[in-house]
Amino acid sequence: MTSALEAPPRVGPVGPATTSNQRAAALRLALRLYAGELGRTKVRSGAALVLPALGNICVSYLPPLLVGQLVGLLAAGEPGTAALITPYVLGFLAAMLAGEALWRAGIHFLNRTEADGISRLHTRGMEALLAKDAAFFHENFAGSLTKRVLSFAQQYENFVDALMFRVVGQLLPLGFASVVLWRYDPLLVVVLLGMIAATAVLVTPLIRRRQALVDAREAAWARLSGHVADTMANMDAVRTHAAEPREAAEHLRRLTELRRLTLRAWDYHNLRIDTLVAPLSVATAVAGLLLALGAARGDGGPGVEAVVVTVAYFGQATQILFQFNQTYRQLERSLTEAAQFTELLLTGPTVLDPPSPQPLAAGPRDVRLDGVRFAYPGHTTPLFDGLDLTVADGERVGLVGHSGGGKTTITRLLLRMMDVGGGRILVGGQDIAALSQADLRSLIAYVPQDPVMFHRTLRENIAFGRPGAGAAEIREAAAAAHVLEFVDGLPEGFDTLVGERGVKLSGGQRQRVAIARAILRDAPILLLDEATSALDSESEAHIQRAVWTLMAGRTSIVVAHRLSTVAGMDRLVVLDRGAVVEEGPHAALLARGGRYAQLWNRQSGGFLA
Incomplete structure (x- = not known):
């Protein structure tokens, strides 16, 4: 237009x-x-x-x-x-x-x-x-x-x-x-x-x-x-x-x-x-x-x-x-x-597609933050000042640390909800600023901490990430995310309206629907931002198995405060005030006795104290 x-x-x-x-x-x-x-x-x-x-x-x-x-x-x-x-x-x-x-x-x-x-x-x-x-x-x-x-x-x-x-x-x-x-x-x-x-x-x-x-x-x-x-x-x-x-x-x-x-x-x-x-x-x-x-x-x-x-x-x-x-x-x-x-x-968007976007290149979907600088509007002190971080193709990486460290900001920058102030973010070797936003986001399945639900049917909410999905595919994704466990209790099953912002569903049910949506999307990059925080322990155990299955072969970045949910990741990255202070597998970080070990030991009921 x-x-x-x-x-x-x-x-x-x-x-x-x-x-x-x-x-x-x-x-x-x-x-x-x-x-x-x-x-x-x-x-x-x-x-x-x-x-x-x-x-x-x-x-x-x-x-x-x-x-x-x-x-x-x-x-x-x-x-x-x-x-x-x-x-x-x-x-x-x-x-x-x-x-x-x-x-x-x-x-x-x-x-x-x-x-x-x-x-x-x-x-x-x-x-x-x-x-x-x-x-x-x-x-x-x-x-x-x-x-x-x-x-x-x-x-x-x-x-x-x-x-x-x-x-x-x-x-x-x-x-x-x-x-x-x-x-x-x-x-x-x-x-x-x-x-x-x-x-x-x-x-x-x-x-x-x-x-x-x-x-x-x-x-x-x-x-x-x-x-x-x-x-x-x-x-x-x-x-x-x-x-x-x-x-x-x-x-x-x-x-x-x-x-x-x-x-x-x-x-x-x-x-x-x-x-x-x-x-x-x-x-x-x-x-x-x-x-x-x-x-x-x-x-x-x-x-x-x-x-x-x-x-x-x-x-x-x-x-x-x-x-x-x-x-x-x-x-x-x-x-x-x-x-x-x-x-x-009268003011255009701050995040713009390039005049001539690059087509998506085939190949691996590694993610690299190269000297990223970023400050929120109105803040004089930058959150990131030359941040470097690499996630290999198919690698599962957990981002941990206290609130305000920049974990969720990384996911939003990768989705281009906002733009970096300096440096580059690359996916598969391509600068995401050179891609169209639609092409970039087609590579990513995203599950936020507070999942977004439309005042539409449960079926439409699950299929939102892939509108052409058939009934069998929707049901299979719902089964993998343990949505079927509560569907039968809804008045009209998959055709039940979930209410504005999903008010007819509990927090845990909304997160299961969001995970089913990500499963159905079947994208090569997976972003999970506290995706299981609203689940009870039994549901979380089921969902974790589905999430681990979903992460297989995908480049996965998982934000978590409950460290037990990411202990099995290939690598953990500890962020503090916008900087990487430690990284490595769970066992190696514990053995090192550094910042991650302190966080692990301070947990109460699986959450950071």
Whole structure:
């Protein structure tokens, strides 16, 4: 996909520190994306915009013209015969029927334009989110992201509706009205345009001020919805800490802020309506004076017909300008809500595929960290400063040590969830930064300490690593990971929904499902990060046998605090503050009496004390 969603202008971070320039850039990007959707089908989009406007001319502007002409004839002394009146009545009827037909045709094209655009924007928005790196999702609430990406697509409908009904649908008829009024007196057109210009001059400053208030209101709404989603997702923690009053108070605080900003925005909206009264009243009075002066001259100037038509057209223009507030508000809301999503696109991901990724080379799948340097954002002291580590093809290596030593960070760097600050990580002799992320991760089966479960069936969760797997393969992987032991107790077996984040399963059951997923993935490199920490001793014994079978012939890196789970590995690497302080087999490290032996002796119940 090549679009503005892929390569937005990089203007800096987003979020609470977003500047006015960045907000403006987000609005421009939203407008460009919406306009791009309209431009995909120019003929259909044009028909959707123009046909209703022509229908409006037929329904709202031709009838006053016909009535004005008829009244003018009658005022001139023409007898009101059926022969005189009938053509105007038929013309009136034809104008109404034509207007309805044009309107219905426009709606037909509009529905298809909007439906296709919404579908494409949904797809493109989801693709844009999927292209983000891990750091992005760590910094944004899932609920807020969900609201933003859905609004980005859905607000396209409101944007096109406002454009069709309130902009093109009104400006084109105003152009028709100007041509008609010019025939009577060019000064009437000058007054009409002056009324519009004066309204714009008076209202624009209020619009700009309200825009800032709307931006603040939308940001407050995003914070409120994010807090609600965060609270709902962690309801167990809220309950166990008796934190319901605290969370309710925080919700009320955010809601109060939203209410204050909403009321201020509404106040400016009402002020804009009040501001319109003066120019509209003055313009109407001046138009009436021009007509009166023309009639008083008695030189063939504007007559009764002109009075009827002018009053009708100025009434229409006045109504349009009063609706301008609503028009602007609809366009403003559509683009502002869309910009809540597009501002997330103003900074690209920090982990990028190379412009021309190397193809995966065949051969061994050894892993080598060569002089790796890495520091977490905001940390001045690097975690790794020239780390060297090699895992041979098919070797089973355990990473041990106290928390904070860098064990899990190595797995995340190998998966390219984040990039090294210096040095290289090589797989099979290839720098992983030269590979596409998809190719790299196709080589790795990863089981984290807190396995990720989708709110889908157990079968879909196991098969997530290999979607094309058959039922027999899924069952075989489930058997190897001892998932079958609890499947029969589920309401619908493998077709049971496991709940959001797998809440219907215990921690141990979720880890078994994650291991079954890794078994089914059948990748040449295996990463296990505390993969058996949530299992009881009996289940762990079963899973360990499955894991040892899984590791056979694979390059395996296992992070563990429970040292007994990695004692049988080919090699153990002891990490402390980002450095390798010891490495070797379990027996040799114990005999050495160094750091590993100290850790082993300090264990209590299999865990580091």
